[in-house]
Amino acid sequence: MKFMELWVSAMDQEKAIIIENLTKLYGKHVGVKNLNLIVNKGEVMGFLGPNGAGKTTTIRSSLALIAKTAGKITIFGLDSHRDTVAIREKTGYLPGDFGLIPSVKVSSYLKYLLSLNRCPSTKKMTELAERLELDLNRKTNELSKGNKQKVGIIQALMADQELIIMDEPTSGLDPLMQQEFYRILRGEQKQGKTVFMASHNLAEVEKVCDRVAIIREGQLEVVEEIQTLQEKTGKVLEVEFSDPVSVDEFKIEGVSEVQEDDGRLILTIHENLDSVIEAVSNHRILNMNLTTYSLEQLFLKYYTQEKQQRGDA
Amino acid sequence: MTGRITYMELKTGLKGLLIFSLLIIIVSVGMPLILPAYRDSLTEDLEGANKVNLELPTEEGGMIVLSWEPLETASDYMVLEDNRSSMVTATIKYVGEETSITFEKDFEEKRYYAVMGESTETVDPVLIGIAATEKGEDPFQGLIQNPAYAGFTRGRKVSMLEVKGFLTFEFFGFWWMLAGLFIAYLSVSVIASDFENKRMDVMLSTPISRRRYLLEKFSAMSVIALFIILVAIVGLTGGLANINELHEFSAETVFLSLIGCLPFLLVISAFGMLTAVIFQKVRVGMGITFGFVFVEYFLYIFGNFSKSLEWMKTVSIFNYWDYLSVIFDDLFKAGDFVILAVLAIVLIIICIWVFEKKDIPT
Numbered sequence: 001m002k003f004m005e006l007w008v009s010a011m012d013q014e015k016a017i018i019i020e021n022l023t024k025l026y027g028k029h030v031g032v033k034n035l036n037l038i039v040n041k042g043e044v045m046g047f048l049g050p051n052g053a054g055k056t057t058t059i060r061s062s063l064a065l066i067a068k069t070a071g072k073i074t075i076f077g078l079d080s081h082r083d084t085v086a087i088r089e090k091t092g093y094l095p096g097d098f099g100l101i102p103s104v105k106v107s108s109y110l111k112y113l114l115s116l117n118r119c120p121s122t123k124k125m126t127e128l129a130e131r132l133e134l135d136l137n138r139k140t141n142e143l144s145k146g147n148k149q150k151v152g153i154i155q156a157l158m159a160d161q162e163l164i165i166m167d168e169p170t171s172g173l174d175p176l177m178q179q180e181f182y183r184i185l186r187g188e189q190k191q192g193k194t195v196f197m198a199s200h201n202l203a204e205v206e207k208v209c210d211r212v213a214i215i216r217e218g219q220l221e222v223v224e225e226i227q228t229l230q231e232k233t234g235k236v237l238e239v240e241f242s243d244p245v246s247v248d249e250f251k252i253e254g255v256s257e258v259q260e261d262d263g264r265l266i267l268t269i270h271e272n273l274d275s276v277i278e279a280v281s282n283h284r285i286l287n288m289n290l291t292t293y294s295l296e297q298l299f300l301k302y303y304t305q306e307k308q309q310r311g312d313a
Numbered sequence: 314m315t316g317r318i319t320y321m322e323l324k325t326g327l328k329g330l331l332i333f334s335l336l337i338i339i340v341s342v343g344m345p346l347i348l349p350a351y352r353d354s355l356t357e358d359l360e361g362a363n364k365v366n367l368e369l370p371t372e373e374g375g376m377i378v379l380s381w382e383p384l385e386t387a388s389d390y391m392v393l394e395d396n397r398s399s400m401v402t403a404t405i406k407y408v409g410e411e412t413s414i415t416f417e418k419d420f421e422e423k424r425y426y427a428v429m430g431e432s433t434e435t436v437d438p439v440l441i442g443i444a445a446t447e448k449g450e451d452p453f454q455g456l457i458q459n460p461a462y463a464g465f466t467r468g469r470k471v472s473m474l475e476v477k478g479f480l481t482f483e484f485f486g487f488w489w490m491l492a493g494l495f496i497a498y499l500s501v502s503v504i505a506s507d508f509e510n511k512r513m514d515v516m517l518s519t520p521i522s523r524r525r526y527l528l529e530k531f532s533a534m535s536v537i538a539l540f541i542i543l544v545a546i547v548g549l550t551g552g553l554a555n556i557n558e559l560h561e562f563s564a565e566t567v568f569l570s571l572i573g574c575l576p577f578l579l580v581i582s583a584f585g586m587l588t589a590v591i592f593q594k595v596r597v598g599m600g601i602t603f604g605f606v607f608v609e610y611f612l613y614i615f616g617n618f619s620k621s622l623e624w625m626k627t628v629s630i631f632n633y634w635d636y637l638s639v640i641f642d643d644l645f646k647a648g649d650f651v652i653l654a655v656l657a658i659v660l661i662i663i664c665i666w667v668f669e670k671k672d673i674p675t
Contacts, residue, residue, distance in 0.1 A: 115317050
């Protein structure tokens with residue numbers, strides 16, 4: 001028995017977050033139900049789901065900001081609701097929605113949080129502010145939504161903690177800043193940090209995450225490597241040609257679906273992207289757009305089908 | 314690291330605190346300065362008062378001696394009596410040649426006597442002067458004896474014309490409201506605004522326990538409460554020194570009477586923080602905390618109405634800040650001080666216990 005416990009705790013050392021049977025009810029409303037999830041040390045885990053799916057509830061339960069109805073959450077082997085202070089020492093957190101102390105300089109607000117995090121160095125704070133082009137001398141109440149989000153990102157990362165939990169980190173950031181943020185996140189991962197990031201944007205998760213957990217209506221649908229997910233969902237290519245082309249020409253290996261819509265072709269591609277492009281380039285192209293599946297399409301196309309199949313079997 | 318939240322709270326609230334302190338200075342310095350003018354306003358300026366002398370009896374039912382300066386041209390004198398100095402409804406008390414009369418004081422109220430000389434040269438009588446049976450009177454005297462107001466003095470016979478009585482009503486009578494509601498407002502908003510402005514998530518993701526968060530905020534409130542009390546002590550002492558009344562109302566009395574309200578303010582603060590933790594809204598917390606202060610106040614006032622209502626007094630925090638005994642009896646009730654301090658601590662413990670169980674709303 002003793003040995004088992006030691007063994008389990010040794011295994012736990014390799015896990016950053018272990019969520020077991022987490023249930024959170026808000027009265028009759030279900031926030032999260034029987035959720036099981038493991039985040040390994042050193043990985044960037046995406047936590048994907050539509051708004052109201054239970055992402056924020058899961059994250060806030062992990063940080064003991066809300067009590068859980070049932071289940072157990074362990075972070076670095078520590079109990080989420082008993083060893084709260086020890087967990088917070090190791091965790092940087094960006095909430096989905098947050099406010100700043102008004103009428104103080106951004107730098108003094110951040111230094112205040114640094115001191116609460118017992119981090120004496122301001123080096124990373126200034127470094128991140130430079131990369132995100134945030135003026136630390138501005139007053140907190142004069143910030144735009146995007147700049148406020150930058151303050152949130154900086155405060156989550158500046159104390160150099162082992163685990164970074166972020167809830168919709170890029171909301172309000174312009175595309176250029178989003179790219180910079182992804183680069184920062186990859187840098188964090190290289191330093192061995194673990195990142196657990198909630199998002200409702202599939203493209204974003206694909207860009208930065210190693211694995212993704214998909215949650216819907218309070219229940220975990222699937223946990224998958226990003227690569228596997230991409231193979232399953234594929235890309236969508238929209239092409240507009242100057243002359244009419246036959247649909248059959250694009251029914252090649254790796255293309256699961258070809259649709260014609262008002263002179264445009266819409267192809268769903270899983271593999272062999274190069275041969276598809278080759279086929280496309282045989283014609284005169286007016287316009288072309290390669291996109292990722294949206295989360296809604298993903299559920300519609302893939303997971304509902306899979307569920308049905310499971311149901312049928 | 315300890316004290317960082319306290320420090321930040323004091324730093325961000327400094328401007329408001331200084332503005333409020335200015336208000337306290339104005340009130341605490343200004344109130345004693347008003348006293349001389351108040352006294353003057355009650356001393357009547359009766360015509361020819363120096364020419365008429367009225368001696369009152371020392372015991373009840375004794376004789377009044379009224380005498381006046383003789384008038385050369387007068388042959389006869391007439392004394393009119395009225396309860397108003399205007400002599401609109403006067404009755405004739407005496408007509409004759411004497412310059413002094415003696416009569417029994419068989420009445421309670423204030424009466425005025427006008428002495429006139431009837432001249433042989435002119436037709437109209439000439440006024441020599443007016444005297445009254447009482448000097449300037451404290452208009453609140455009658456009111457204070459009413460049991461409804463006994464709570465203000467705890468049954469003491471207090472004169473508004475004296476500095477002790479004057480400050481009891483004009484300063485201490487509303488200081489609780491000024492300081493109490495200020496502390497109530499701060500204590501509620503210092504917690505509830507962190508909820509409302511969604512600062513709690515970030516705050517509680519730092520290695521700060523909920524208990525420490527509350528204790529540090531409460532420390533900030535204690536410092537502010539002590540600060541405004543000290544400002545009032547300095548202001549009131551300054552005002553008293555200015556009107557040379559420190560021999561009547563010493564600096565030590567000012568200090569002890571005001572410092573007694575420190576635990577009183579801390580109870581209000583702890584109560585405010587408790588409502589903030591429970592309701593997590595500034596407005597709701599503020600409404601309930603203000604309500605609490607006023608309910609406590611009226612419990613104290615009603616408790617002084619009669620013996621049968623005395624229990625109400627004992628459950629009011631106002632009963633345990635007895636500035637009157639410091640002012641009038643030189644007695645500082647350390648036991649009451651401890652009772653309120655313990656109550657504040659108990660409320661803070663409940664506050665921590667509730668907060669540790671509560672979900673932080675998004």
